[in-house]
Amino acid sequence: MSRPLPRIAPPDPDRLPEVGAALAARAGENDREAAFPYDGVAAAHQAGLLTATVAERYGGPGGGLAETVRILQVLGAGDPAVALVTAMTLFAHAAQARDGSWPERAYERLAADSAERPVLVNALRVEPELGTPIRGGLPATVARRRGGHWELSGHKIFCTGAEALGWMLVWARTEDEAARVGSFLVRGGSEGLRIARTWDHLGLRASRSDDVLLDAVRVPADDVIGLAEPGAGGGRDTAGGAWNALGLSAMYLGVARAAQHWLTGFLHERTPTALGAPLATLPRFQSAVGEIDVALSGAERLVAALAEAADAGDPTGAEQAGGAKLLATRAAIGAVEQAVALVGNNALTRANPLQRHLRDVLCSRVHTPQDDTVLLTAGRTALARRTLTEGT
Known part of the structure; x- marks a missing residue:
């Protein structure tokens, strides 16, 4: 580990009902306005809920799935839009705790930032033509190698919390003749990244699951997870x-x-x-x-x-x-x-x-x-x- 990381306090179970009630008080307004629930995310962060699954080796409490289930049920009763972006973030931290697939430098930065402020993480995989990748197929989003970095161009849809994401794990293929696929780590607000406010859904309106458009977005050469030929990743997770x-x-x-x-x-x-x-x-x-x-x-x-x-x-x-x-x-x-x-x-x-x-x-x-x-x-x-x- 390249630098000492701040300690992340474990979530306080006694505060869960309080957070759930606070979310419920604003959920109706957020739904009517289809407005992303920044206040609710801040409340979840202050209660230690966004970082409950950060591994102990990164200064976190190392919470497991049973604790995550308890957290998400309370948040879901309060405001499922907050619960959904919290879930995606907790799942990302839990995956790192299991397999350490993030580049160490990038994840240390994420962990350190998450100790100080809400940092949301989500995997962007679905595309207009491809649909959900669980059904098979290669992404149209392309990563092109440019010296010491990648350039990503493509279009992702149903990107929960898009406007508020600190990190996006963008599933893309390389432009090689024998294409490889992987998840490229894109920081929110990167140059060439644009959020298209397309989300007009029946439910979970406040989740702002908008489209993300990438136009030659730069990604450091090492900031990619699982880059390999299709089908070479060892099977289902x-x-x-x-x-x-x-x-x-x-x-x-x-x-x-x-x-x-x-x-x-x-x-x-x-x-x-x-x-x-x-x-x-x-x-x-x-x-x-x-x-x-x-x-x-x-x-x-x-x-x-x-x-x-x-x-x-x-x-x-x-x-x-x-x-x-x-x-x-x-x-x-x-x-x-x-x-x-x-x-x-x-x-x-x-x-x-x-x-x-x-x-x-x-x-x-x-x-x-x-x-x-x-x-x-x-x-x-x-x-x-x-x-x-x-x-x-």
Whole structure:
């Protein structure tokens, strides 16, 4: 390590509810204005949440996936836009803790800066023509070698937190005849980098997942991760996949819990004249709220258990993470949809947050791994298991 790094304080779990409440107070306004939640990100930083997974060797607390799941569920209930940019940053630090793939000098700078101020990190991979790279294909974004540096040119879409990112891991290919691919480290605000405000989404409006345009953006020669021929990277990153699947599942379960919280308040307050008592006193509503609570509690326990397994080195945590995401996101979406059905027109009134929770929770389906991929993998595994059983 080239220089002493400042110590990064661990997150204070007692402050989590306070941060979540502060985010919730501004979430509706940020959603209406589609404005990036800088105040919320600052609050997360001050509570040590953005740096919870920085490794101890870099001065950080070295938090694991189970702690990340707890953080993201609370932040998701407060403001999922803050939770999502926090998740991407925590995942990047956790990946460095596992495999040390960043150039040492660059990551030391990131760690030192993160001790002082909020520094958001995200991987920019999706492109207009390519779509999500998990489906295969090479990026159109090109890195050209120019003496002691690279020049990156290309177009990335769905770049969460684009305007506020301190570091962007831009997936690109070299212009060699035998192209190599890797993630090039681009600093936010670099010359030749432009944010196009294209984000006009149904949900997670405050995430500002805008387009990033790169025009001969300079990157130091060594600031690249995993540069290799396509398919030479050693296979799928199962650990990273588990962090992504379980962390984002927790975030959307937080959204559903926020919806449930609003629902129970509404049912206690709503007293129809003909009934003469709050809706909360009716068995029909009590049973429906119970169904929501059971579904969410089961999904939360599954996600938490697999996160703890992953932290303990149990391969079950990674192997079952995709299936857990499918179950958790279905539970979260179903819970919010059921809340909307119970409330009726009031649920879709813009003045009430339930319509925002519905729009936000629907975004859970688009994150990798998507349902069709999870089910295809699970089906093939089950069929292969039957074949092996018959052969014994």
